[in-house]
Amino acid sequence: MTTRLAKLSAALRTLRVEPQGEASGLSAVALNPSPSLTYLTGLRFHLSERPVVAIFTADAPPVIVLPALEMLKVIGLPYQVQTFPYPENPAEWEGVFRQAVQSLGLDGKRIGVEPRALRLLEFHHLQAGAPEAKFPDASALVSSLRIRKDAEEIAAMRRAVHVAQKALENTLVLIKIGMSEKELAAELTVQLLRSGSQPEMPFSPIVSSGPNSANPHAAPSERKLQPGDLLVIDWGATVDGYVSDLTRTFAVGEVEAEYHKIHQIVQAANAAGRAAASPGVPCGSVDKAARAVIEQAGYGLHFTHRTGHGIGIEGHEEPYMRGDNELLLEPGMAFTVEPGIYLPGRNGVRIEDNVVITEKGAACLSDMGRELRAVG
Amino acid sequence: MTTRLAKLSAALRTLRVEPQGEASGLSAVALNPSPSLTYLTGLRFHLSERPVVAIFTADAPPVIVLPALEMLKVIGLPYQVQTFPYPENPAEWEGVFRQAVQSLGLDGKRIGVEPRALRLLEFHHLQAGAPEAKFPDASALVSSLRIRKDAEEIAAMRRAVHVAQKALENTLVLIKIGMSEKELAAELTVQLLRSGSQPEMPFSPIVSSGPNSANPHAAPSERKLQPGDLLVIDWGATVDGYVSDLTRTFAVGEVEAEYHKIHQIVQAANAAGRAAASPGVPCGSVDKAARAVIEQAGYGLHFTHRTGHGIGIEGHEEPYMRGDNELLLEPGMAFTVEPGIYLPGRNGVRIEDNVVITEKGAACLSDMGRELRAVG
Numbered sequence: 053m054t055t056r057l058a059k060l061s062a063a064l065r066t067l068r069v070e071p072q073g074e075a076s077g078l079s080a081v082a083l084n085p086s087p088s089l090t091y092l093t094g095l096r097f098h099l100s101e102r103p104v105v106a107i108f109t110a111d112a113p114p115v116i117v118l119p120a121l122e123m124l125k126v127i128g129l130p131y132q133v134q135t136f137p138y139p140e141n142p143a144e145w146e147g148v149f150r151q152a153v154q155s156l157g158l159d160g161k162r163i164g165v166e167p168r169a170l171r172l173l174e175f176h177h178l179q180a181g182a183p184e185a186k187f188p189d190a191s192a193l194v195s196s197l198r199i200r201k202d203a204e205e206i207a208a209m210r211r212a213v214h215v216a217q218k219a220l221e222n223t224l225v226l227i228k229i230g231m232s233e234k235e236l237a238a239e240l241t242v243q244l245l246r247s248g249s250q251p252e253m254p255f256s257p258i259v260s261s262g263p264n265s266a267n268p269h270a271a272p273s274e275r276k277l278q279p280g281d282l283l284v285i286d287w288g289a290t291v292d293g294y295v296s297d298l299t300r301t302f303a304v305g306e307v308e309a310e311y312h313k314i315h316q317i318v319q320a321a322n323a324a325g326r327a328a329a330s331p332g333v334p335c336g337s338v339d340k341a342a343r344a345v346i347e348q349a350g351y352g353l354h355f356t357h358r359t360g361h362g363i364g365i366e367g368h369e370e371p372y373m374r375g376d377n378e379l380l381l382e383p384g385m386a387f388t389v390e391p392g393i394y395l396p397g398r399n400g401v402r403i404e405d406n407v408v409i410t411e412k413g414a415a416c417l418s419d420m421g422r423e424l425r426a427v428g
Numbered sequence: 429m430t431t432r433l434a435k436l437s438a439a440l441r442t443l444r445v446e447p448q449g450e451a452s453g454l455s456a457v458a459l460n461p462s463p464s465l466t467y468l469t470g471l472r473f474h475l476s477e478r479p480v481v482a483i484f485t486a487d488a489p490p491v492i493v494l495p496a497l498e499m500l501k502v503i504g505l506p507y508q509v510q511t512f513p514y515p516e517n518p519a520e521w522e523g524v525f526r527q528a529v530q531s532l533g534l535d536g537k538r539i540g541v542e543p544r545a546l547r548l549l550e551f552h553h554l555q556a557g558a559p560e561a562k563f564p565d566a567s568a569l570v571s572s573l574r575i576r577k578d579a580e581e582i583a584a585m586r587r588a589v590h591v592a593q594k595a596l597e598n599t600l601v602l603i604k605i606g607m608s609e610k611e612l613a614a615e616l617t618v619q620l621l622r623s624g625s626q627p628e629m630p631f632s633p634i635v636s637s638g639p640n641s642a643n644p645h646a647a648p649s650e651r652k653l654q655p656g657d658l659l660v661i662d663w664g665a666t667v668d669g670y671v672s673d674l675t676r677t678f679a680v681g682e683v684e685a686e687y688h689k690i691h692q693i694v695q696a697a698n699a700a701g702r703a704a705a706s707p708g709v710p711c712g713s714v715d716k717a718a719r720a721v722i723e724q725a726g727y728g729l730h731f732t733h734r735t736g737h738g739i740g741i742e743g744h745e746e747p748y749m750r751g752d753n754e755l756l757l758e759p760g761m762a763f764t765v766e767p768g769i770y771l772p773g774r775n776g777v778r779i780e781d782n783v784v785i786t787e788k789g790a791a792c793l794s795d796m797g798r799e800l801r802a803v804g
Contacts, residue, residue: 121732175548251632269474269501271472356496
């Protein structure tokens with residue numbers, strides 16, 4: 053944590069606004085309970101009706117505004133913090149936020165925030181504490197600290213992949229015709245825990261069968277598995293705070309010929325996306341490589357989403373594998389490759405792996421077979 | 429859902445701002461993926477880097493801005509919606525938000541939001557779509573729709589309590605001295621799923637032992653259970669979208685006399701809090717009744733949090749059992765009663781039940797014994 057905090061301080065020293073002020077630059081970064089806060093500080097808080105905000109500056113120790121009853125969480129940290137605890141009565145919170153922000157002399161300055169995580173709840177308290185401050189988007193700065201994973205982070209992600217794969221193997225043998233998507237999802241969740249996932253999973257498993265498999269973001273339903281179904285399972289584990297996110301598609305009994313065909317196309321698209329991943333290559337090229345395979349096979353309109361997203365402490369983070377993303381891949385960047393073909397009202401296929409960029413190319417963390425296996 | 433939507437429309441008709449405008453009133457409510465959105469529409473979306481916003485007005489069908497790849501979720505709903513899907517490229521999102529907001533003629537109007545749920549991500553898109561609009565806090569309005577549970581909601585909460593109690597009973601028999609808090613929490617999570625909880629639990633179980641039990645919001649650690657520990661387990665289940673949230677405290681082997689004493693005090697405080705709950709009584713009285721027992725026993729400084737919080741579709745919602753809360757209890761309001769005594773550096777006790785206000789008094793949904801049971 054101390055290294056990560058030092059990196060943020062160093063970045064803020066570079067970005068600091070001179071006294072005369074300018075329209076760019078940042079004097080601080082303010083975070084609410086979020087993956088970035090955990091990344092920087094190791095701290096976890098529930099995202100509740102009680103606002104928690106940590107403010108990072110170039111030179112002072114982090115300032116944390118938090119409920120008094122959470123104070124035990126910030127005692128004994130391996131780095132200095134300055135805490136501003138508030139009591140249970142919400143009427144007193146604003147004054148405590150004002151003290152915190154003013155202790156850092158931030159009114160009128162530029163305080164960077166993460167719009168994807170910060171709620172109006174915390175934002176309004178920050179604003180009340182520094183009515184003349186500006187709150188620009190600091191997502192790119194915070195993301196730049198997180199986007200290249202170190203060896204320890206990659207090792208945790210590898211463990212998260214192995215736990216997920218083991219859990220699915222343990223679940224596949226239990227699948228029976230007539231089992232509902234919800235039952236299968238609950239069993240997979242149990243197996244994820246038994247295999248060593250933390251209870252805070254990146255997401256609840258997606259188990260979608262038959263026509264539901266044509267919906268990329270389906271929630272498990274009461275629908276029962278039937279012969280002839282494609283079965284999409286999109287699942288992941290969390291190990292030591294890092295996540296995995298995989299998808300495999302199965303055949304329930306015999307399925308029609310076109311489903312075999314689209315599965316082969318998606319398998320080829322997945323391989324093409326992984327093969328395109330290498331340092332110095334734009335993220336967009338990974339998307340284009342996978343998409344080209346599906347387009348050439350005539351199913352381009354049925355691949356309705358980007359090819360992948362970054363992965364690490366969060367299930368979705370930078371970098372995004374979107375055709376228009378010109379960001380160049382660098383060693384340590386980790387992301388999913390997950391092309392799909394969805395035939396509305398019929399069935400769908402998705403195959404998803406987790407990849408990390410190395411010095412010379414890319415390593416695939418997941419090694420579970422990608423062929424169309426029959427289950428049930 | 430249609431009844432709930434109709435209630436919101438009716439409320440908005442009352443609150444509508446006349447053409448000449450005024451500083452109060454509301455023309456619309458805008459919600460991001462949140463428990464309130466699910467309550468009103470039945471819809472669930474991941475809270476991701478792709479903003480989703482639903483806008484409710486007095487007369488038009490709800491307007492939903494969402495990623496094109498989520499469109500299948502809004503097909504076949506039992507009520508009308510107007511959808512504004514956007515493609516994967518974020519550069520195009522702002523234009524789609526502008527169309528959506530302008531289709532309702534909302535620029536310059538007052539659009540209510542929930543600061544506890546809405547992120548700057550969605551807020552900035554709304555603002556870009558309606559630069560002259562104001563975005564007042566509509567939490568009280570939305571909460572007023574949710575705060576009185578109907579019979580069906582209470583039945584779901586009762587099932588969520590029973591599933592949680594069954595899961596804990598199945599776990600208690602597996603507790604052994606030397607088991608870590610994390611192992612115990614994982615086992616309890618498995619039992620919650622086996623007993624019928626949905627995978628989306630209200631929170632990961634808190635399992636805290638020995639000195640950790642003196643931290644009301646401790647996360648399960650690698651600490652192993654030892655004779656002489658108090659063991660606090662705070663857990664809950666989700667059934668049909670409604671949650672339970674319970675706490676019991678156990679003795680690992682023999683514990684010192686003072687721990688028996690504080691357990692008895694907390695048990696009496698829990699009973700006093702539940703007994704004080706009745707229609708027409710202010711929420712503050714529930715807190716005061718529980719707190720008085722602990723204060724009279726000389727441990728007032730060690731009860732560091734409010735006595736409870738509302739519960740329903742969320743683990744924490746209105747009404748809050750805080751001494752200064754003058755809101756009067758009404759039939760259908762549901763909340764926790766969870767006094768505690770925490771001796772820093774030593775051990776802690778908390779006992780939590782789920783209560784719902786009836787026409788004549790209050791019903792306790794949880795009936796698991798509250799005595800200090802020995803485990804291990």
